[in-house]
Amino acid sequence: MTTELTESRLAGRREWLGFAVLLLPALLASLELTITHLALPAIGRDLGASSTQLLWIVDGYAFLLAGTLVVMGTLGDRIGRRRLLLGGAIAFSLLSVIAAYAPNPEVLVAVRALLGVAGATLMPSVLALTVAMFTEPRQRTQAVGIVVAAVSAGTAIGPLIGGWLLDNFWWGSAFLLPIPLMLVFVVFGPLTLPEHKASVARRLxxxxxxxxxxxxxxxxxxxxxxxxxxxxxxxxxxxxxxxxxxxxxxxxxxxxxxxMIDLRLFAGRAFTTATLALVFGIFVLWGTNYSVAQYLQLVAGLDPLAAGLWTAPPALGVIIGSLGAGRLARRVPAGRIIGAGMLLSTAGFVMLAQVEPDTPLGFLVAATFIVSAGLGPMMALATDIVVGSAPSERAGAASAIASTAPQLGGGLGIAILGSILTAGYRAEMDGVTGPSGDTLTGAVSAAATLPPGEAATLLETARSAFANGFGISALVAAVLTALTAAAVLAVLGRR
Known part of the structure; x- marks a missing residue:
């Protein structure tokens, strides 16, 4: 039966059971983003993929995912969010099997792009169904926080599971990981999840x-x-x-x-400020995670699995921050929690700006944990404000905005903060020609062909230059989080 909730009521056992099943696609959404990176070297070796093709295997998924989120959220409003989610889960599973057995890079690039479209059905539907099932404000805030924690858990365990699979099986096993989760969801989803869609059918x-x-x-x-x-x-x-x-x-x-998008939603200061907090918060988080991943492997010299282990504590910080924010929001205005958390992240970024090639990894991980723990409340509470500000018949579109904002912010963060890091590196490597002067990866590759003394000198210089760019990007992130915190406290401080 299709229902529309028009009044606030406490969710019962059935809603919480359905919510537990609903967390499976939320977990999958982040697993797919993190696990593929570890498989790229094996894909390049076994399929003979070029560097450009490997880039598109990653970016093709991210591009189509971000590009179709709003469309899928709106489509869910029209045909039903449970129906769209189940259809997307089935399509995702079938495409994952094709990707696992792709005979060449061209097929894999195309399938990954289609996986992005299927993946775009997941988070908007998950958030829309969560808001529909939990109409009581405190329960809704708690549920949204759990969704954010599930996504963060996928980010934490993705590199670990991926590393184990790639150590024991072929590269395609990484793409088969979603199958068991989706099978459980497809079986139990129709039994535990209600259908929700707009009360009046609309044309896409x-x-x-x-x-x-x-x-x-x-x-x-x-x-x-x-x-x-x-x-x-x-x-x-x-x-x-x-x-x-x-x-x-x-x-x-x-x-x-x-x-498709009711722009009148952005007339509300709370809605707009919360959306911008999501954009800028994930901007600095993803951009920094991208830089930290390079630091761990290229400066600290860790292999991918070991680097994944060191990235687990920051993901735990997001989980702690997002879950704790829901409880704290019962007594403290959400805007104050978000603003204070982002100021805490500012302190973490200032710590990251001090990192040098010989800095102990414990200091680096502590700084990233502080950054993540501070941004966790923003991810949960800002998402809750965005989806909770929309009328029920626009819940899917608002959820799509809540899903698209971090995706766009994350993509921009990697691009812009990555460019700042690269510019800082090149400035320090002024006078060094060739790949070594462009990226640390190029310097590491060049050092492998040099005599030991020259290689050591080049790597020391390159790693110091990378740390310089890393510090500049961290300071930019610190300024951005501080400004965002000030705006949030001014607009949402008494919400």
Missing amino acids: DMPSAALSIGAVLAIVYGLKHVAAAGPGLTSYVAIVAGLVCATIFVRRQRGLADP
Whole structure:
């Protein structure tokens, strides 16, 4: 039966049981983002994939995921969120099998892009169903915090499980990991989850869908191209094309009687501020995680599995922060918790700015734990504010915004903070030509061909230059979190 909840009531045993099943696709959403990175070397070796193809195996998924989130959230409002989630889970499982046995890189790139589309059905539907099942404010805040914790748990265990699978099986086993989770969900989801959709059936506006996808894909592609190859005509054309699509999309939404995204939602200061907090919070988190992963492997010299072990504590920090925020929000305004958490993260970023090549790993991990613990409350409470501010018939679209905002922020964080790190590295390596002067990866590769003395000198210089860029990017993140915290405290401090 299709239902729409119009009043607040306490959720019972059935809702909590369905919620437990609902956490499976939330866990999967983050597992897929982290586990593939470990498999790339084996894919390149076994399939003969080029560096460009390996990049698209990762980015193809992220691009299509971010580009179709809003469309899928709106589609769920129309056809039913449980139906969309179950269909997406089945499609994700089938595509994962194809990816695991892909005969060549071209097939794998194409399948990964389709996996991104299927993955876009997961988080908007999970958040929309969570809001629909938990209408009592305190329970809803607690449930959203648990969803964030599940996503963070996937980020923590993804590298560990992936490393074990790749040590014992072939690279395709990493893509088969979602199958057991999805089988459990497909069996028990229809039995435990209610169906929810908009009370009035609406037509999906295809031009709006195409414009939203085009805007996100073009902008993210352009920014990633800047991070990888530096500013250039290709980057500028892509970004401008994306901005044009975004402008046309916004104008079209204002003129439609039934828009894909109700822009009136952004008229609310709480909704807009919470959305921006999600964008900038995940911007600094993903950008820093990207830099830390490089530091652990290229500066500290750890293998991928060991690096994954050192990244587990920060993921635990997000879990602690997000779960603790729900309880604290019963007594303290959510805006104050978010703002205080982001100020705590600012302190963590200041610590990261002090990291040098010989800095003990314990100090680095402590700093990243502080950053993550401070951002955990933002992820839970800002998400709750965004999805809780929308009327029930727009819950899917609001959930899509809550899902898209961090995805876009994360992509921009990797691109922009990564570019700042690279610029700092190149400035310190001024006068060094070739790949060694461009990236630390190039310096490590070049050192392998040099005599021991020259190799040691090059690596010492390159690692010091990387630490310089790492520190600059951390300071930028510190400034951004401090400014965001100030805005949140000003707007949401008494919410």
